Amino acid sequence: MNKQQLASRIWESANKMRSKIEANEYKDYILGFIFYKFLSDREVEYLKKNDWEDGDLPELVEEDKEVVEQCRHNLGYFIEYRNLFSTWISMGRDFDASNVTDALSAFERLINDSHKKVFSGVFETLQTGLSKLGETSNARTKAISDLLQLIKDIPMDEKQGYDVLGFIYEYLISNFAANAGKKAGEFYTPHEVSLLMSEIVAYHLKDKEHIAIYDPTSGSGSLLINIGHSASKYMSRDSIRYYAQELKENTYNLTRMNLVMRGINPSNIFTRNADTLEDDWPIDLESYPPVLRVDAVVSNPPYSQQWTPEGKELDPRYSEYGLAPKSKADYAFLLHDLYHIKPDGIMTIVLPHGVLFRGGEEERIRTNLIEKNNIDAIIGLPANIFFGTGIPTIIMVLKQQRDNNDVLIIDASKGYVKEGKNNKLQASDIKRIVDTYISRKNIDKYSKVVSRSEIRANEYNLNIPRYVDSSENAESWDIYASMMGGIPNAEIDELSMYWDAFPELRDLLFAGDGTPYSSVKVENVKKEIENSADIERFRKKFTDSFADFDDVLRNKLITGMETVQVSKEEAVIGDDIFARLADVPLVDKYAAYQILDDNWNTIAMDFDVILTEGKDAVRGVDPNMVVKKDKEVQDGWKGRILPFDLVQKELLRDELAQITEKERRINDISSEYEELIDNLTEDDKQSDILNDTQDAFNAKGVAVRLKELRNADTEEEKALKVTLERYTALSKEEKNLKKAVKDMNVELHMKTKIVIENLTDAEVEEMLYRKWIFPISAGMKTIPESIVGDLEKKVQALSSKYANTLTDIENEIHSAEAELCKMLDDLVGNEFDMAGLACLKKLLGGE
Template sequence: MAIKKSELYSSLWSSCDELRGGMDASQYKDYVLTLLFMKYVSDKYAGKPDAIIEVPEGGSFADMVRLKGDKEIGDKINKIIGNLAKANGLEGVIDQADFNDEDKLGRGKEMQDRLSKLVAIFDGLDLRANRAEGDDLLGDAYEYLMRHFATESGKSKGQFYTPAEVSRVIARVVGIGPGTRQDQTIYDPTSGSGSLLLKASDEAPRGITIYGQEMDNATWALSRMNMILHGHPGAEIWRGNTLADPYFKNPDGSLKKFDFAVANPPFSSKAWTNGLSPENDEFKRFEYGIPPAKNGDYAFLLHLITSLKSTGKGAIILPHGVLFRGNKEADIRRNLMKHGLIKGIIGLPPNLFYGTGIPACIIVVDKEHAHARTGIFMIDASKGFEKDGNKNRLRSQDIRKIVDVFNNQVEVPRYSRMVPVAEIASPANDYNLNIPRYIDSSEPEDIHDLDAHLNGGIPVRDADALEPYWAVFPTLRGALFRSNGRAGYLEPEVAPGEVKATILAHPEFSAYSGRVATVFDGWRAAHEPRLLGLGAGDSPRAVIHALSEDLLVRFAGVPLLERYDVYQCLMDYWAGTMQDDVDLIAAEGWVEGAKPRGIVEDKEKKIKETPDLVIGRRKYKMDLVPPDLIVNRYFAAEQAAVEELAALQESAARDLEEFVEEHTGEEGLLEDATNDNGKVTRASVKERVKAIGRDPEFAGEREALTRVTALIEAEARAAKAVKEARAALDERVLARYSSLAEDEIKSLVVEDKWFASIQAAVEAEVERLTQRLAGRVKELDERYARPLPELEREVEAFGTKVEEHLRRMGVEWG
């Protein structure tokens, strides 16, 4: 059965548990990623003639599996990896990690057990069941691991990975797309693990030729493996210091030129001149100026610019300081702008990158249209992100908004603007590119009205500020506000607690909700046939592309509802559930994918799956069709009966709890009927009944004990009835899976699961905009509900009461 993305991630991350302790994340990543590579190429290419990777005898993952428990497992794993490396010219690439290193993996039995468990984890992953073409499962898993390794590696060792979200932004703003030809080239002078190059290449469905250079040997090895895992074995990634010794050169010794270039160089490198004399640079990279000796940010930018063809386009991630620092950097900045090389600047949120928490920006370079450039397009995207542990991350909607706004050069208030070069070059700005100079992204100040605080009333200007709502609900304003008799002021028409209900009940809001539903239904109708027709060979990437693109288009015309929020609803559901489902359908088909699978407890893997159904000691997981869908469609009456029994149980439990609470405590009739934990139980009651016997002195207590016994038994009978009814329903549900026809499965998944879940998320967005309006109206009402004179009178009245109390107490108040 195809392995789910979430399961693969859990397995891989649990494998790291076997290595933690002996080394830090920057070291054990090499072991885990090497084993992932060995497992992947063995599953995909072993025994296949003319495969791009030859898996020789004695060089496969299967050979490693046979070593479990072997006293020389570390040395023999090294030899197996060496055999694969030698057969494919991958020496120095996949053999970086030493599996016989006693300092890192332990000595003797410790190493033997650790490596045996590690190999067993990977052995349990069947990667052959996943589609080979168009399936990024392994590539995504590789990226998942590198992101976690970067998080754990700390500031000094987490720079080998560019967050995938930022990579996607860069890939899309440089102009790579469906029209890009396979013979066009893309280059990254500081390629790291290759993530930025790969995300850029993903935007070219017909392919693109990849070049890169990386200075760190271990990171270079990661990038070579990464390229193979992503289906780019021919990518040219070379080792070496790009600034001091660039590898890619023309026959005449000049730098090779590329169609596209992307980079995420080390920020503010203080050693960028090592091995280099900028004043005598043979590649003429510093004609626009020589960067400061202790800060190499502009050195990488100038190298990237020089590496582009005359029609080339590029993007580079740099700290914000490059936009406004003075002296030599100011001179370079001025020269670049005078030559029209900078197309745009995108300011990113802080704490996105591994190795630094400072905010960074993307500088977009375009040589092709430099001569005609009269402005620089700027975006302040610093506020669009989500928290993810101790880092921030761009959401899908943040990425899409940045890309749409930049590529279409759309000016959005407090977000984006085309800034004329004349304005940047003015004496007031002097070529300073600091984004806040040109875009004020701060929210408008919520100004209080002193007259309203003094005399009451809600300022008309505050109601006018809600005009986007009134444009959609023209008569709703009159249902919420009325004149209070003073010019420029209003008073609420309904109490604060009734505002939301008034909005929801208003016919204009009902019409608006219907409009949203109509747009959603149109989108659903357009894509339902394709989803029902999914099968082997379908590309999950193509599916979500079609769904998301059309959703954005359809919701663009819906007022109030931000289309990127709706887009996020879809992308969240895709990432959390739907992508796994589509992967499973593409690999297994609808019928096989819907079959329940028994969960086997695997202590060695340390994976704990939450079962969807438990019958006796048998645990089941339903990956494609959760039991709730079966229950809702086929067993609604039975579920209602279970719920009715559960309500009776809850009532019986409540009666028992109230009776016990009433009669426990000091001098309570059940005070002596509790156990050591202070609980009234069947056993503790029985023991107390036996203790008091038939003594008339305890008649009242005996009656209470009889009553509580009856309540305990009633609650137990009710609980038993619920348990039995649920068990019977679970048995029927499990049996129903075996008789599901393919059309039924499709209907359950597409209609009851996918579309129903996405629709619920969209409706929640409508609910949120309603809440925002109701919250603001209520806030205004409460802010000015009690004018200052009224508050002063109340204070005076309270003061008088206090003085009176003090006099009664004999205290003189002077």
């Protein structure tokens, strides 16, 4: 189920629930039931791995102490058969709301002591809120049943390519509770921002064998989950300990749910429901001071929230830096995070832009952070990337100890794509930022390494535009060229990156006369560029660099399928693409990387299936289930891995061509209908032979009129009869064609199913190549043509910019005035008319 399908289902369900519960509370119900289903399914999966069969599950009862203890010891909890989610679904009309309340109570009672910190109270919000779902037991039962039916179809695994719980949380906050979310400070960290922070942190920690990570405002837990995922590229997942603190109880429960659902060992999860600024945590009672320091802290705290600084002057978190103002706790959260990282640790925090330049207490803290050399980097993000707020934000990277004493400032505010009302970081934007952070390079209009002395000179103001000007250059107009013509050499020089790459091309296109101006000396700029030796060499260099790219990907992803490490492979292929482009000029390596990433999610999801079920899963065909009238029914079949249309295009070309030919003929018939209508007289168009809008024939009206024209006498009647007979013949042909196409599509659909199920090994590999590798290669091949096309547009624009000079325009005006004067000479009138015309001629420059 993709995001759009999931969002649609949630929207529909939430609308049904609106009369019963507040929109902002809906997420607590749906997320709670999703987590219960996950735990229920997980227990069944565990038992089946230990020799249980489906028929044995009814024996799963609390009285079987041995099984209870086995589950509690290995899973941390026990759910008996009658309380399983699958049992609720199978009960049908026998299901009752009390089944849920009884099950949740039993779950809390049977949590293993060693897992209470993870599971205790996790369903509290759900259980206490069930009474709101209806005034009567029957009403509550109906509401819960509707939710269960929705949830049973929501994916619970990690094969979706996105954080399902996090997405639902974000979707509901943005669509149903934006205002409530703002008031509560609930800004779900978009996956892309979370991934960016995670990649920076993971790179810093890559040489460690064991790490502890902490989020003091954990929300849905997405930041911790993504850091763990990124860090697992360098170490075992079981080597990571997760610490999370969250103020709101329902959101705190969501943190625990999400961490557990992502397969994190509960013994590595440490959570707390408390106020981060009021209650310092995590603590280590065996050390002094009793503070637990971790390898990395990540956070997206509520922006500019009020807090209580009174009495905290001696709090070790703040004492060396200062207290954030009462009305803005941004720096209070930052200092809390900084306090909890190890000397060699790292922290990343999302904050509003204001922390970079606001005065007062914040300026004092900012000054101390700079002088104590804690700020490592500042990354400016695009506006409108968070749901619920359009405020521009930054990521600040800090460390306790650093080898350098400068600050890297990156303005990444221009790198995004639009997605609905919001902006979104692409994979290439994230990689560009991370690569720039690692290399600490100065990049024009993007990044700058700023010395501490320069920051001091700016009075500790870190506002990004003071250091990085990412604004577009304003277009300038040369006065002389505008008056007299020619193209300023200075503007041609602005295309120097092209002339450096194509050293002969400039002289082929432009002619100079010893002045600061040149002219385009070829009639067809596009043709001259396309046929130039420079461009030919450029294309060949690009093609040669990717000559064996298909074979490399085929050997890596298809031939060596069993050894592919999906979580690491995209980065490996990305590095290969960068290496191939190292000596190719003009190509944006990150644009090439984006082509890879645009296709990678599909590849990764397919690998999840193949590595779980085996390569034979490529031959799998499953029922295509759709919802019609609130019921899930089968609508044909779909390939588990291979799309039907791909197989038809590659292996069933003849059958597809026959259908295409008939569909083409159907389109031709539609055009013929239009011609017949155009040839009708206006009276005929007003008659019953056409519909009310006069854009289609009315079959019944045509039949009646043909009967009337059986003995047509006049030429007009005979012509109309021929037209209507032609329509009748076309209509019959169209009907037969549509039936044939429908029947052929059904036949092709079933034939495709058989073909997929009986693919040879060679065909399996070829189909995977077509689905996985060919789109990437095809995308890469568009890159050089895009660059050449951009150059052509820029040269054409320069040529057009000064093509019409002011002198030319002035001459045209004089010519038009003279022509008008001649025309005035031919006019006659009374003495007053002629005096007026004479005055007008004088104004036009005539005599």
